[in-house]
Amino acid sequence: MDQDIIVRNNVKVFGNGDKAMMFAPGFGCDQTVWKTVAEAFKDDYRVVLFDYVGSGNSDLQAYDFIRYNTLEGYAQDVLDVCAALDLEQAVFVGHSVSSMIGMIASLRQPQYFSTLVMVGPSPCYLNDPPEYLGGFEREQLQGLLELMEKNYIGWATMFAATVLNNSSRPALKEELEERFCSTDPLIARQFAEATFFSDNRKDLPRVTVPTLILQCSDDIIAPVSAGEYLHQHLSKSVFKQMEATGHCPHMSHPEETIQLIRQYLNETAVGVLA
């Protein structure tokens, strides 16, 4: 096991299965967002959690502004973790942009993955009329980057204040030590640019790994049009429309998320046996 990668990407492994199940956090988040969902699979799977370099409790020293300028750099993080743990045929669950990161990783080293589960995925956030509706105009995404900038100072002080004001809840402090979101504004901005201005549509026909697409309702970030486009262009994909609203069903509606993933894994497992 490559201990350097384990430390660099803050890799956590637990659970009892033979088969590995890897959870990748979405933009701006770290592995703690998977807490509830990952727990549900620990009896049947060897659960793997990690943080991308630059977020969570990863090694910030390892951040490379050239490598992480595109999603390829993040996909390399996934492959590094797979190699470090010697994974084979793992279930990869990616939220938001991690769906695309996992997909890119699967194109480079398909043997690591048996299944891709995409939660709130979008192959391209920008509109490309008339055939593609990603949901955003360029200036709207620029506006998001500006908002991130304006909230940066707020973030830093907000966390500090939260810790100080809740000394009566020591558990919270411990939880906070696992940073929820990347606080380095430069890294966050670069991740945002790599995420929101990427266009992975041309890669879709090359994907060989079976894929489950979990489409949220009323998700402004990954609209139904984006999920359907993926479903049409990924040959081995299953599309599930969720009851869950918003962009983070694994946090807001963990039960439904767990149930749909489990159902898909059981069905495909049966399919394989049959």
Add this chain to the structure above:
Amino acid sequence: MDSLLDHAPCGFITLSANGDILEINQTLLSILGCRQDDLSGRPVSTLLTVPSQVFYQFYFVPLLKREKRVEEMHLSLQSPSGEEIPVIINAVQSEKDGKATTDCIFFPIRKRSEYENELLTAKKEAESALIALHKAHTELDMAMGNLKDQQRELVKLNRQNQRFKQETEKELELARKIQEISLTDPIDHPTIQIESFYKASRQLSGDIYGFYQIDDHRYGVILLDVMGHGISSALITMSLHSLFQRLIPGGARPEKVLNELDSHLHSLFQKEEEARHYCTAIYLLIDTKRKKIEYINAGHPAALLQSPTTGEQHELASTNIPIGMFEGAAYIPKTISYIEGDRLLLYTDGVTDFLGCNHLSPLLQENHSIPIGRLKQIIIQSLEDNQQPSQKTDDQCFILVDLR
């Protein structure tokens, strides 16, 4: 909602667990320009601009879920009329009747936001300036590094050059000595006295001379000036020297001497046309018994024959073109007689470059009675006096012959 909250100096909203609007106060309604009925039950994100909706999803929802509170989040509201209103939001989630609800206050920050925008612009400018500075600094460092490398290289080359120069100078000095050794010593016989002066423009000279006693009454005097000066000319003089120092003492005829020298030059440059040098030469065969001089002047400055009694001067002017120019040139000597006390001056153009042709002749005339050893010093002095420091000197050489 109680009246105090309804009209509080900030916007207030209560959201359901799903983020739908349950209650909204009058202040926020008037900020937005809406009515309560329009908004009740709708998702709070509909109040936001598109970027704020995304930010809300990415940051507000997860943070609220985890921390049960959000503080000082900067978002922008969008009123139905399309106006964008920057706000700061604080939110706290609590349980009411077993259901999670979230209370939020909205604090418009139009002016503060403008101020922040300006700050951000200034910050970005400062950052770009800093990046530019870093870049310039890096480039400067690199340039300095390069310069240092080049300087080191230059110092190294300079040292090599210095060593090379010293070695070359040593070699040239040695060559000059060899060239000077080849020059013949003054002659002081009862019937003839010969003195000479020889000065190279650099270490090596393109001038060469020789005077030899052929038998008891015959003497051969030769003076050559190879075109140019420096190493190549000097090498040619040495090559010619080795030839004439065999021919002249052997008593070869003047035409034979010149012919041989001419053929030698042609054979030297037969295959190397670019290296071709030609050469002016004057050869005098002096017979002291018959008091006759046979001479050939191949393109050389005229030698002067000074009579002591009449003060007359006779020029031994050019009889031929310089040697090494056209192959097969015919050399026919001229003969003149002299009387006792006549005096000859042979010189190269390096001498007349300074003094001019008209200077030498009076000098010779005025000093016809003093010994040629003194006369030589007078000419040298005259040369030194007339030399301009800035003037590029040619090789200088002259020969004085006293016929007794």
